[in-house]
Amino acid sequence: MSHPYQQQDFMSFTRANEWSSEQTQDFTLENGCHVEVWDTGVIVFEPPQEGSKDIILSCGVHGNETGPIEICSDFVQDLLDQKMLPAHRIMFLFGNPASMNIGERFVEENMNRLFSGAHSKSPGLCNRERIRAKKLEQYVDKFYQLNSDKERIHYDLHTAIRGSKNEKFSVYPFLHGKEYSKEQLQIMLACGVNTILLSNGPTTTFSYFSSNDYGAHAFTVELGKVRPFGENDMTRFIEVRETLKAMIVGGDMQLRDYQASDFNLFKVNRAIYKHDDSFEFFFADDVVNFTSFPVGFKLASEGDVDYKIEAEGEAIVFPNAKVANGNRAVLMVVSTELP
Numbered sequence: 001m002s003h004p005y006q007q008q009d010f011m012s013f014t015r016a017n018e019w020s021s022e023q024t025q026d027f028t029l030e031n032g033c034h035v036e037v038w039d040t041g042v043i044v045f046e047p048p049q050e051g052s053k054d055i056i057l058s059c060g061v062h063g064n065e066t067g068p069i070e071i072c073s074d075f076v077q078d079l080l081d082q083k084m085l086p087a088h089r090i091m092f093l094f095g096n097p098a099s100m101n102i103g104e105r106f107v108e109e110n111m112n113r114l115f116s117g118a119h120s121k122s123p124g125l126c127n128r129e130r131i132r133a134k135k136l137e138q139y140v141d142k143f144y145q146l147n148s149d150k151e152r153i154h155y156d157l158h159t160a161i162r163g164s165k166n167e168k169f170s171v172y173p174f175l176h177g178k179e180y181s182k183e184q185l186q187i188m189l190a191c192g193v194n195t196i197l198l199s200n201g202p203t204t205t206f207s208y209f210s211s212n213d214y215g216a217h218a219f220t221v222e223l224g225k226v227r228p229f230g231e232n233d234m235t236r237f238i239e240v241r242e243t244l245k246a247m248i249v250g251g252d253m254q255l256r257d258y259q260a261s262d263f264n265l266f267k268v269n270r271a272i273y274k275h276d277d278s279f280e281f282f283f284a285d286d287v288v289n290f291t292s293f294p295v296g297f298k299l300a301s302e303g304d305v306d307y308k309i310e311a312e313g314e315a316i317v318f319p320n321a322k323v324a325n326g327n328r329a330v331l332m333v334v335s336t337e338l339p
């Protein structure tokens with residue numbers, strides 16, 4: 001029954017080693033599941049019988065987003081304790097343990113803007129988040145070995161700063177004209193996610209990296225509002241837990257037939273950037289994601305520039321007036337259908 005994470009569980013090991021660890025592991029459990037630890041927060045499970053998928057579940061890329069961290073931590077411990085036997089190779093990534101420890105989104109820089117090589121662009125690998133993002137890319141690369149014909153999946157699990165009109169939503173990375181997967185949308189629906197934002201261009205998020213570089217079915221999955229450790233209402237995560245668990249063990253995910261009417265699909269209409277400290281919003285801090293305003297409504301201003309609602313049904317996503325100058329302050333979206 002023994003494995004190295006009985007005295008100190010994997011989450012505690014991860015939080016005790018904030019940026020990296022030389023304590024790699026390689027062992028096989030009695031049930032035949034092979035386990036490798038490649039770094040702090042990086043653990044891979046290989047089933048005794050070869051599966052058809054290579055699955056990555058990542059969380060804690062923003063350290064204060066505790067719900068997904070608790071979900072993944074529970075899966076890891078259940079797999080180690082042989083309460084679950086995986087049917088597919090699966091890697092868990094806990095992105096930013098140092099920011100988990102201080103209960104903040106990040107230490108020095110938002111890690112979910114550092115993928116697809118952005119970590120090494122100007123000004124270079126100048127902080128630990130950039131170094132960690134580069135390592136996470138290398139672990140994804142190692143996991144999705146070359147010449148694999150397996151279906152690749154990467155769900156990067158988050159919670160949002162604000163509530164959402166639809167509590168859970170996913171961002172579908174830009175596919176460069178490739179077809180959207182209806183089966184993946186059915187899986188999202190089974191996870192309790194019926195609102196999908198179709199991204200309109202390359203980004204430096206973790207999910208776009210896996211989608212674009214490895215052809216993975218990848219999503220940034222927002223599972224609700226940020227709360228401190230221990231304060232999550234875990235009943236809100238039952239559907240996502242059960243669906244992901246079924247995926248991991250090869251059980252029935254209980255997918256419904258695809259129906260367009262089950263989903264709220266949005267596409268990006270435009271992004272509004274903050275250039276200087278005079279930037280301000282004219283809606284309250286508790287206005288939730290996907291709230292729409294009437295055409296002409298003054299949304300924000302910066303100096304003598306006003307930003308107004310341009311399109312019928314135009315709604316806000318990820319508004320943040322506190323971003324650094326030069327960054328996106330809000331994404332403006334409108335409803336759409338699958339092409």
Ligand SMILES: [Zn+2]
Pocket residue numbers: 061062065158159160
């Ligand atoms: Zn996040």
